[in-house]
Amino acid sequence: MMEFFDALRDPHAQFLRNALWIGLIGALPFGLIGTYVVVRRISYIAAAIAHSILGGVGFAAFAQSQWGWQAFDPTYGALLAAILSALVIGWVNLRFAEREDTVIGIIWVSGMAIGLIFLAKSPGYFDPMAFLFGDILLVGQGDLWRVGLLAGIVSLICIALSPQITAIALDPAFARIRGLRTQRLHYLMLILTALTIVLLVQLMGIILVVALLTLPPAIAAMRSRTLAGMVAIAVVLNALFIFGGLWLSYSLDWPSGPVIILLATSVFLLSLFRR
Amino acid sequence: MNEQANCSCPSPAVCFQSVSFAYERETIIDEADFDIAAGESICVIGPNGGGKTTLLKLLLGLLQPNTGSIRIFDKALAQGTTEVGYVPQSLDLDRRFPITAIDIVGMGLLHKNKLWGMRRSEREQAWQALDNLGLAAVGKKPFAHLSGGQKQGVLLARALVGNPRLLVLDEPTTHIDAAAQERLESELKRLRGSLTLITVSHDLHFVARGIGRVICVNRSVRIHPVEALDLELTQRLFGQPVALVKHGEAQATRHAHAHPDAVDREAER
Structure with a gap:
C-alpha cells in the first residue's frame, strides 16, 4: 500500500494521479446517472449507446483521413453517434416499447460494425481494442477539466430535477397525470447518459464505463432505503473501486481496467450473498 | 333507465362529449357522451376488455381521444389534471427500488x-x-x-x-384483503360528498355501497342508476347474470369476469 502512495507522490507518475482524479471526479456522474440506469432497468440501453459510439468514432476518423475534415474530431463523432442512438432508443421506447429490445440490439451491433469498417479504411489511425478496453492511465490534464465540467452539469441537473426524475423512474403514468413533461425528461436523461458515456468511454473504455455505471448502483440498491442514499453510496463505491483497483493493479502489475471491474464484481457478489 | 345527458349539469366535474377512441382500427370507446356532477360518487363497471381501462386513461389524460372532447371542472383536460387524485390498481415496484x-x-x-x-x-x-x-x-x-x-x-x-377535487380509483379491491377493504370503504365514505369520486371496479359488491349511478362500459358507455343493475342488465353487460347485494346484506355477490365477446352490445338495444 505504501508503495502505491509513494508512487502517487512521485513527480514522474502524473499519469497515476490523473487516473485517480478522473476516477474520483467521474464517480459523481457515474453515481447519479448509474442510479437512474439501474432503477429504470435500462443498463442494456447504456451498453448499446456505449457500443454505438464506435460508429461515430470510425466515421470521424475516416472523414479526417480520407476527406480532410480535420475539424471533425473523433470526439465529435462519438458525441453525434451517442446522442443519435439515445434519441432513437428513447423514441422507440415511447412509441414501440414492444420492439425496443430488437432496436437496441440493432443499434448496438450496427454501430460497432460501421465503426470497424470505417476504421479499417482509415489505416494506422485507431486501435479498436483501445476503444473497447481503454486505458485509464493515459488520461491527460485536459480530460480532467472536461470530466469536471460534465460532473458539474450532470450533478446540477440531476439534483435540481430529482423529484421529477424519481417520478418518471417510479411511476411514469402518475408523473404524466401530475402534468410533468415526462417525454422531455426521458430524452434529457438519455442524453445525459450518452454524454457521460461519451466522455468517459474515451478515457476508460466501453467495458469499464458499463461496469462503473451499473455495478456500484446495483450494490447501493441493496443497502439503501432512499434514492438519495443510493446515489451517495454509488458515488462513494465508484471512488473506492477506482482507488482500490488502481492500487491492486499497481501492486500486482495487472492491467488497471479489468482489475477495477473484477473488484467491483467481487463486492457485488459478496453483497448479494450477505443480503 | 336514466340515459346520459349531454353534459347537462351546470358545472360538471367531468364532461365527455362524443368521445371515441380506437386502437389499430379497433374501436374501444364509441361516442361516449356523459357528465358527472361535482361531488357525485360514481362507479365504472364492465367486462374485462370492454374499455374500462381505456375510459380511465382518457379521463386521466394518458390517452387522447380520436374525436370528441373531455373537460374536467370546465377546463380542457391538460389543464385540469392536477385537480385529479389517482389511485392505481397497484404499483409494481422492483424491490430494489x-x-x-x-x-x-x-x-x-x-x-x-x-x-x-x-x-x-x-x-x-x-x-x-x-x-x-x-x-x-x-x-x-x-x-x-x-x-x-x-x-x-x-x-x-x-x-x-x-x-384534489376529483379522486379516481382503479380496481381498489383487487390486491387487498377483507379488513383492508373495510378500511378503504370507511375512508371513501368519509370522502363522499367532499370530492367527486370515480371508482373503476369489477367488484359489484364494492360498487353497490354508497353509489348513486354506475357507468357501464362495453365499447359503448351508458350511465344507469345503481338500482337498475338487475340480472337482465348484468347479463347483457357481463354475459352472465350477477346478483347485486346492497351494503349490509350477505356478501353473496359473485365477481363478474366475462369475456368481451360474450357480452351484449348496448348499441343493439
Whole structure:
C-alpha cells in the first residue's frame, strides 16, 4: 500500500494521479446517472449507446483521413453517434416499447460494425481494442477539466430535477397525470447518459464505463432505503473501486481496467450473498 | 333507465362529449357522451376488455381521444389534471427500488415546475396525509416491503395529499384483503360528498355501497342508476347474470369476469 502512495507522490507518475482524479471526479456522474440506469432497468440501453459510439468514432476518423475534415474530431463523432442512438432508443421506447429490445440490439451491433469498417479504411489511425478496453492511465490534464465540467452539469441537473426524475423512474403514468413533461425528461436523461458515456468511454473504455455505471448502483440498491442514499453510496463505491483497483493493479502489475471491474464484481457478489 | 345527458349539469366535474377512441382500427370507446356532477360518487363497471381501462386513461389524460372532447371542472383536460387524485390498481415496484412510503406520498405534490427535493412544509403535508389514513407508522419503511393494504393506503394518501377535487380509483379491491377493504370503504365514505369520486371496479359488491349511478362500459358507455343493475342488465353487460347485494346484506355477490365477446352490445338495444 505504501508503495502505491509513494508512487502517487512521485513527480514522474502524473499519469497515476490523473487516473485517480478522473476516477474520483467521474464517480459523481457515474453515481447519479448509474442510479437512474439501474432503477429504470435500462443498463442494456447504456451498453448499446456505449457500443454505438464506435460508429461515430470510425466515421470521424475516416472523414479526417480520407476527406480532410480535420475539424471533425473523433470526439465529435462519438458525441453525434451517442446522442443519435439515445434519441432513437428513447423514441422507440415511447412509441414501440414492444420492439425496443430488437432496436437496441440493432443499434448496438450496427454501430460497432460501421465503426470497424470505417476504421479499417482509415489505416494506422485507431486501435479498436483501445476503444473497447481503454486505458485509464493515459488520461491527460485536459480530460480532467472536461470530466469536471460534465460532473458539474450532470450533478446540477440531476439534483435540481430529482423529484421529477424519481417520478418518471417510479411511476411514469402518475408523473404524466401530475402534468410533468415526462417525454422531455426521458430524452434529457438519455442524453445525459450518452454524454457521460461519451466522455468517459474515451478515457476508460466501453467495458469499464458499463461496469462503473451499473455495478456500484446495483450494490447501493441493496443497502439503501432512499434514492438519495443510493446515489451517495454509488458515488462513494465508484471512488473506492477506482482507488482500490488502481492500487491492486499497481501492486500486482495487472492491467488497471479489468482489475477495477473484477473488484467491483467481487463486492457485488459478496453483497448479494450477505443480503 | 336514466340515459346520459349531454353534459347537462351546470358545472360538471367531468364532461365527455362524443368521445371515441380506437386502437389499430379497433374501436374501444364509441361516442361516449356523459357528465358527472361535482361531488357525485360514481362507479365504472364492465367486462374485462370492454374499455374500462381505456375510459380511465382518457379521463386521466394518458390517452387522447380520436374525436370528441373531455373537460374536467370546465377546463380542457391538460389543464385540469392536477385537480385529479389517482389511485392505481397497484404499483409494481422492483424491490430494489429504494423509496420510502413518505417519499411516495410526496409525489402527490409534484408539478411540472417542481425543482429540488421536498420542502419542509411539503414533507409535513405528506406526513399529515399518511396520518389521516392511520399509516404514519409505515412512513419511513421501504414501500416495496409493505403489505397490499398498506401499499394501497399509501397510494391513497399520495392521491389525497394535493387536495384534489376529483379522486379516481382503479380496481381498489383487487390486491387487498377483507379488513383492508373495510378500511378503504370507511375512508371513501368519509370522502363522499367532499370530492367527486370515480371508482373503476369489477367488484359489484364494492360498487353497490354508497353509489348513486354506475357507468357501464362495453365499447359503448351508458350511465344507469345503481338500482337498475338487475340480472337482465348484468347479463347483457357481463354475459352472465350477477346478483347485486346492497351494503349490509350477505356478501353473496359473485365477481363478474366475462369475456368481451360474450357480452351484449348496448348499441343493439
